[in-house]
Amino acid sequence: MTTMSQSTAVTTVRFDATAETIGKTTLLRLPEKASKKLPSRGQVAVQGTIDGHRFQTVLEPDGGYGHWMRLDGKLRKTAALRAGDTATVAVEPVKDWPEPSVPQDLKSALAAAPQKIQDMWKDITPMARWEWVRWVNATLNPETRQRRVEVTISKMQSGKRRPCCFNLAGCTDPNLTKNGKLIAST
Secondary structure, three states, X not given: OEEEOOOOOOEEEEEEEEXXXXXXXXXXXXXHHHHHOOOOOXXXXXXXXXXXXXXXXXXXXXXXXXXEEEOOXXXXXXXXXXXXXXXXXXXXXXXXXXXXXXXXXXHHHHHHOOHHHHHHHHHOOHHHHHHHHHHHHOOOOHHHHHHHHHHHHHXXXXXXOOOOOOOOOOOOOOOOEEOOEEOOXX
């Protein structure tokens, strides 16, 4: 069911989903109908409720034109969810993205970069920062990761505000993906 909020004219997407575990990650896959109601096949910043408990997060693409959301420890505990439990979820896309958690290697490279790059990092949107972080984090290979950190600084030095050349609708968490698609739960 989709409703429009009178005060903000934002679409609320409501659905039930079952928590599942892949490796050490607990997540919810959005039903296809729910994902289709979102404004993007890529990441979508949302606020909402899970079994009545409020949260804000960024939904990740699953590589199959759908979405999933990570259930961090705090949200799992607050909503009393474990793998196999079904939750009632309501999400609304938001324009104001939360800040991403910048990995230490990228954070250190940005701190050591020329002021021009530090200023650009502060000036780009949180959505763009999410894309850089997602691109750097999309590999388990330490050499590839280091190259991506270096390329991030180099591209920003040349004025690039976003990474290029990766599928924004693909699943990029290297612990949860195979060939750009979210893998089955374990």
